[in-house]
Amino acid sequence: MVSLPEDALGKILLLSSLVSADMARFEESSGLTGARVRLLWVLGAHGPCTQQALAGQLEVTPRNVTGLVDGLVDSGHVTREPHPTDRRALLVTPTAAGESLIAQLRAGQRQLAADLFGDVSEGLLADFVATLDETIARFAALMEDTR
Amino acid sequence: MVSLPEDALGKILLLSSLVSADMARFEESSGLTGARVRLLWVLGAHGPCTQQALAGQLEVTPRNVTGLVDGLVDSGHVTREPHPTDRRALLVTPTAAGESLIAQLRAGQRQLAADLFGDVSEGLLADFVATLDETIARFAALMEDTR
DNA sequence: TATTGTTATACTCTATAACTATA
DNA sequence: TATAGTTATAGAGTATAACAATA
Numbered sequence: 001m002v003s004l005p006e007d008a009l010g011k012i013l014l015l016s017s018l019v020s021a022d023m024a025r026f027e028e029s030s031g032l033t034g035a036r037v038r039l040l041w042v043l044g045a046h047g048p049c050t051q052q053a054l055a056g057q058l059e060v061t062p063r064n065v066t067g068l069v070d071g072l073v074d075s076g077h078v079t080r081e082p083h084p085t086d087r088r089a090l091l092v093t094p095t096a097a098g099e100s101l102i103a104q105l106r107a108g109q110r111q112l113a114a115d116l117f118g119d120v121s122e123g124l125l126a127d128f129v130a131t132l133d134e135t136i137a138r139f140a141a142l143m144e145d146t147r
Numbered sequence: 148m149v150s151l152p153e154d155a156l157g158k159i160l161l162l163s164s165l166v167s168a169d170m171a172r173f174e175e176s177s178g179l180t181g182a183r184v185r186l187l188w189v190l191g192a193h194g195p196c197t198q199q200a201l202a203g204q205l206e207v208t209p210r211n212v213t214g215l216v217d218g219l220v221d222s223g224h225v226t227r228e229p230h231p232t233d234r235r236a237l238l239v240t241p242t243a244a245g246e247s248l249i250a251q252l253r254a255g256q257r258q259l260a261a262d263l264f265g266d267v268s269e270g271l272l273a274d275f276v277a278t279l280d281e282t283i284a285r286f287a288a289l290m291e292d293t294r
Numbered sequence: 295t296a297t298t299g300t301t302a303t304a305c306t307c308t309a310t311a312a313c314t315a316t317a
Numbered sequence: 318t319a320t321a322g323t324t325a326t327a328g329a330g331t332a333t334a335a336c337a338a339t340a
Contacts, residue, residue: 050321050322051321051322052320052321052322062321062322062323063322063323063324065322066322066323066324083321086320086321087321088320088321088322089320089321089322090321090322
């Protein structure tokens with residue numbers, strides 16, 4: 001059975017949509033929206049952030065971050081703390097509930113990785129990851145070229 | 148160098164985001180939004196559809212489809228044609244401009260697949276696709292189990 | 295009685311532009 | 318003068334619920 005480039009891309013797209021569906025289930029069960037979960041994810045990765053920093057990480061306008069943080073304050077997942085040295089800025093900081101949700105996100109991702117790839121032999125997994133790496137590198141080059 | 152399950156999942160997520168970014172560029176250059184492009188893609192795959200059918204394929208409410216089709220009618224990409232046998236229904240049908248855009252979408256995807264995987268050896272590509280297949284099957288089983 | 299599409303309404307995400315407070 | 322965040326406004330995508338026309 002011969003595999004074509006279209007097969008590989010198609011299956012990657014399919015897998016992407018499955019991962020998205022899984023994420024959507026998490027969002028639904030947590031009562032949060034995708035945009036707000038992504039913001040929490042950034043807080044988990046970087047620690048308390050100014051809204052400017054969040055806007056940069058999320059590739060979204062500062063105004064948009066204001067709205068997302070408003071929602072997360074209302075739901076009790078973050079607070080706006082004063083910045084220690086810059087009185088213009090605010091540090092968006094997870095509450096205990098926010099930290100707990102971030103921990104769930106991390107655990108869910110680790111579990112998913114184990115469920116999907118835990119049984120793949122070391123050799124096959126290494127080849128798979130190597131092909132992914134090459135593909136990502138080619139993609140990055142393409143995006144550069146045609147920018 | 149040992150590859151971990153987390154590496155594989157992380158790289159798939161990264162590749163997903165790159166594909167999304169590529170799609171966003173197409174959307175911008177075509178002046179259409181993602182939701183409208185997806186609707187056109189479904190039309191390309193299935194031919195003229197009722198709005199009910201589109202709602203099913205897009206996993207979205209019929210009301211939502213009304214809005215998307217309104218936009219695509221305004222931009223000249225589709226028309227609402229009478230259904231030949233059911234006077235309640237409308238057949239959303241691509242115009243020449245819509246067909247042309249669908250053809251561009253297909254060509255773009257084929258080109259991307261070639262750019263990303265065209266140089267991968269047949270053996271490696273077959274292994275890669277096989278691992279993707281297994282992963283997709285495991286994912287589908289997971290979604291069933293925990294539904 | 296059920297189905298197709300629309301009107302009415304509302305919420306979230308997103309953006310730009312103008313404004314306030316601070317640096 | 319520049320930066321951080323907010324108010325004001327707008328548009329797109331999404332949803333539910335009620336309604337008209339047709340099956």
